[in-house]
Amino acid sequence: MKRHHIMAVVLLVAVALVCTLAAREFMAMNQPDEIIPGPGVKTVGALSNYLGNLAGTSSNASVYYLDSGKPGATVLVLGGTHPNEPAGFMTAVVLTEHVSVLEGRLIVIPQVCASGFTCTDPLEGYPQSFSLQSKSKVRTFRFGSRGSNPIPEWPDPLVFLQYPSGQQLSGNETRNLNRSYPGRPDGTVTERIAYAVMQLIDREKVDYAFDLHEAAPEIPIINAIVTHEKGKDIAANALFTLETENLQFALEMSPVNFHGLSHREWGDRSAAFPFLMETSNPIQGRLRGKTDATLVLRGTDEKYKEAAQLGTMRITYELTGEPLARRVARHLRGLQAILSASMESAPEKRIVLDGLPTYEQVLEQGVGAYLQ
Amino acid sequence: MPYELLILLSMLAVFALSVFLLKLPSGVALVLSAIVGALVGGEGVPLRHLVEGSFGYLDAILIIATAMIFMKVLDGSGALGTLGHLLMKSLYRWPTVLFIFISFFVMFPGMLTGLSSACILTTGALVAPAMLAMRIPAPAVGSFIAMMAVYGMIAPPINIPVMIIGGGVDMPYIGFERPLALASFPLALIVALYYRIRYVRSIQIEEVLSRLPAPLHAKHGLKLFAPLVLVVVLMIAIRVVPQYMPDIGIPLIFMLGSLVGLVTGERIDFWQTSRTAIREALPVMVILVGVGMFVQIMTLTGVRGFLAVGALNLPPAFLYLGIALLMPAFGSAYASASVLGVPLVYVFLGKNEIVVTSALSLIAGIGDLMPPPMLLCAFASQIVGEKNPFQILKRSVPFIVLSLIAAIAMIAFADSVVKLY
Ligand SMILES: [Zn+2]
Numbered sequence: 001m002k003r004h005h006i007m008a009v010v011l012l013v014a015v016a017l018v019c020t021l022a023a024r025e026f027m028a029m030n031q032p033d034e035i036i037p038g039p040g041v042k043t044v045g046a047l048s049n050y051l052g053n054l055a056g057t058s059s060n061a062s063v064y065y066l067d068s069g070k071p072g073a074t075v076l077v078l079g080g081t082h083p084n085e086p087a088g089f090m091t092a093v094v095l096t097e098h099v100s101v102l103e104g105r106l107i108v109i110p111q112v113c114a115s116g117f118t119c120t121d122p123l124e125g126y127p128q129s130f131s132l133q134s135k136s137k138v139r140t141f142r143f144g145s146r147g148s149n150p151i152p153e154w155p156d157p158l159v160f161l162q163y164p165s166g167q168q169l170s171g172n173e174t175r176n177l178n179r180s181y182p183g184r185p186d187g188t189v190t191e192r193i194a195y196a197v198m199q200l201i202d203r204e205k206v207d208y209a210f211d212l213h214e215a216a217p218e219i220p221i222i223n224a225i226v227t228h229e230k231g232k233d234i235a236a237n238a239l240f241t242l243e244t245e246n247l248q249f250a251l252e253m254s255p256v257n258f259h260g261l262s263h264r265e266w267g268d269r270s271a272a273f274p275f276l277m278e279t280s281n282p283i284q285g286r287l288r289g290k291t292d293a294t295l296v297l298r299g300t301d302e303k304y305k306e307a308a309q310l311g312t313m314r315i316t317y318e319l320t321g322e323p324l325a326r327r328v329a330r331h332l333r334g335l336q337a338i339l340s341a342s343m344e345s346a347p348e349k350r351i352v353l354d355g356l357p358t359y360e361q362v363l364e365q366g367v368g369a370y371l372q
Numbered sequence: 373m374p375y376e377l378l379i380l381l382s383m384l385a386v387f388a389l390s391v392f393l394l395k396l397p398s399g400v401a402l403v404l405s406a407i408v409g410a411l412v413g414g415e416g417v418p419l420r421h422l423v424e425g426s427f428g429y430l431d432a433i434l435i436i437a438t439a440m441i442f443m444k445v446l447d448g449s450g451a452l453g454t455l456g457h458l459l460m461k462s463l464y465r466w467p468t469v470l471f472i473f474i475s476f477f478v479m480f481p482g483m484l485t486g487l488s489s490a491c492i493l494t495t496g497a498l499v500a501p502a503m504l505a506m507r508i509p510a511p512a513v514g515s516f517i518a519m520m521a522v523y524g525m526i527a528p529p530i531n532i533p534v535m536i537i538g539g540g541v542d543m544p545y546i547g548f549e550r551p552l553a554l555a556s557f558p559l560a561l562i563v564a565l566y567y568r569i570r571y572v573r574s575i576q577i578e579e580v581l582s583r584l585p586a587p588l589h590a591k592h593g594l595k596l597f598a599p600l601v602l603v604v605v606l607m608i609a610i611r612v613v614p615q616y617m618p619d620i621g622i623p624l625i626f627m628l629g630s631l632v633g634l635v636t637g638e639r640i641d642f643w644q645t646s647r648t649a650i651r652e653a654l655p656v657m658v659i660l661v662g663v664g665m666f667v668q669i670m671t672l673t674g675v676r677g678f679l680a681v682g683a684l685n686l687p688p689a690f691l692y693l694g695i696a697l698l699m700p701a702f703g704s705a706y707a708s709a710s711v712l713g714v715p716l717v718y719v720f721l722g723k724n725e726i727v728v729t730s731a732l733s734l735i736a737g738i739g740d741l742m743p744p745p746m747l748l749c750a751f752a753s754q755i756v757g758e759k760n761p762f763q764i765l766k767r768s769v770p771f772i773v774l775s776l777i778a779a780i781a782m783i784a785f786a787d788s789v790v791k792l793y
Contacts, residue, residue: 030647125421158485158532168535257546289677313684313718
């Protein structure tokens with residue numbers, strides 16, 4: 001063998017080794033997170049009940065039904081529309097594992113964009129998971145990518161044409177669930193998830209639908225409740241209640257000409273009143289420093305601290321950090337305030353939750369205290 | 373000294389040492405500096421992050437590979453030389469028109485795909501021989517093509533950096549045509565006229581034609597250009613009539629064009645041609661792999677945030693200057709748009725955000741020319757046969773400065789700019 005042949009063989013072996021080792025880490029993300037149904041869960045279904053062709057795919061998210069058996073409102077809560085926004089899906093996990101329903105019905109999909117939980121976004125340096133101590137053990141949850149996994153339909157088009165509006169967005173938004181509503185049954189994986197959610201809203205006669213998010217601290221709509229025209233009064237009343245508790249929320253109306261978003265399309269195309277909430281998530285931000293699982297949990301970041309003190313731009317970042325517990329507490333409290341406000345405007349549609357921890361409780365005891 | 377600065381400096385030092393002392397290809401140097409950055413940042417050798425980062429620009433890598441094959445096929449079939457010949461022959465009497473035409477011609481693939489490298493590999497490669505035949509020095513030709521590639525990426529209808537910024541700030545891609553045209557066409561025109569005046573008095577057509585390959589359209593007829601027509605038609609079709617023409621992806625479009633090119637001109641050995649093409653594209657593809665790792669490690673260790681906050685930290689008087697210097701320093705239009713473009717839109721909140729975003733995309737676009745990767749310079753140097761990509765960067769400095777001044781002016785006077793169109 002000549003020298004360059006030996007070199008080639010050595011390089012090939014090295015590449016094979018690197019691929020094997022890295023592949024094991026990537027493949028590990030296909031293992032679903034353990035979500036333990038709490039006392040309130042009566043049945044567990046899946047999105048494929050609403051769109052058959054999701055069965056057997058990595059996009060077939062579990063749906064948890066918390067039914068009181070008594071008449072009332074039907075409420076839908078989505079977590080994990082964006083799997084890199086942990087407070088969104090952890091709030092939904094707390095609802096699934098800890099809460100019961102006394103009147104009405106609660107449907108929770110903690111990881112609605114299930115396929116997005118199977119990978120992380122390249123170039124972002126994200127951790128693959130984070131762990132917290134629950135009542136009984138250490139619970140680990142995956143930290144996913146903003147969109148669904150690119151592999152099943154790779155490559156993305158250069159430009160994403162939103163269906164049916166024809167609106168042009170950057171190609172990777174093809175995999176963004178919150179740009180894909182109302183979706184279509186034979187569309188992309190993400191459009192099919194969106195379609196299944198629309199079907200669920202219709203078939204289960206959902207009255208109030210929540211989409212729980214987080215955003216980078218520099219995004220202006222943080223700590224806002226975004227709603228459709230028809231949800232304005234309810235949201236405004238909820239805001240009033242929250243303000244008396246010194247919780248700052250802002251009311252944002254869904255832009256009429258920005259298509260594919262849950263608050264726009266659910267509002268336009270179903271009977272449900274849509275509400276989307278955002279909290280401040282430093283690990284999503286572009287100014288963040290060292291990126292690791294601690295940043296997910298504690299939300300303390302030196303770079304954001306610096307940027308927030310500069311005042312060059314509006315940054316929603318408390319100098320002590322934005323811990324996961326507070327973000328989840330905000331989501332839970334916001335959800336509860338909106339539900340109370342909804343019962344004032346439509347008293348016949350009651351939804352009463354039992355075991356919902358208060359804002360202060362979550363802050364003091366952490367999210368883990370409300371997991372099985 | 374902030375720890376992030378130490379990480380950054382060690383990454384840059386390893387890069388410089390590898391390129392200048394060890395004479396390693398810059399792609400490999402980027403890989404090494406990413407590994408060192410991770411070590412200094414206390415991450416050990418994070419295999420998963422390195423591999424993940426290397427996939428960051430996979431789509432661009434595929435486009436480059438297939439575009440290169442396509443151009444080699446066009447070259448081998450005789451279409452490339454014939455087109456250059458016809459272009460010179462029909463426009464040599466009006467050098468000004470010729471240069472304006474060549475400029476927009478080079479920009480065209482970038483306007484359609486939003487990819488700067490596509491300009492250099494396709495239309496850039498096509499006009500380079502003709503420009504060299506006019507006795508314009510190779511580094512100058514390379515710089516011309518590289519600048520047009522940047523302007524083509526910025527020009528409407530498709531501008532990926534704007535879409536990346538828009539994705540970060542929830543701004544739909546609507547109403548950008550005019551400000552993007554304003555940020556690209558006038559600058560392209562100035563560069564074109566500069567080349568016309570600086571390098572060309574009158575064109576000695578016989579001499580120029582004698583240095584170009586012999587035309588073959590008489591032998592093969594119009595079908596010689598079928599592959600080019602097919603590729604352009606498909607690229608337009610997936611944009612204009614997406615309801616009838618699904619987006620089959622730019623790589624597949626180039627491969628279809630290459631296959632057609634096998635039977636429309638001179639005979640070509642497809643395997644040999646592909647091998648040459650990939651071999652020539654390899655250094656640039658490795659750069660993209662390396663940049664991906666480099667950016668991922670910068671993000672992981674907090675260097676990215678350090679740079680971004682550093683830009684915001686500049687005193688207001690230096691803000692514009694700082695942006696002009698820091699934003700291109702990311703060495704990649706996409707990385708720069710995503711890391712600095714998004715926060716900067718908020719910094720300039722209150723000004724017309726469509727104009728601001730368009731101008732920011734131009735500054736980010738300049739990043740594709742800059743070291744460490746020098747992506748466009750590396751490509752252009754290959755096309756014009758210039759060994760040292762720094763020569764091309766050097767020639768481009770005046771145009772880069774001009775473009776940055778134009779972009780900064782657009783941001784500073786955004787609200788007046790709106791009234792211009
Ligand atoms: Zn989100």
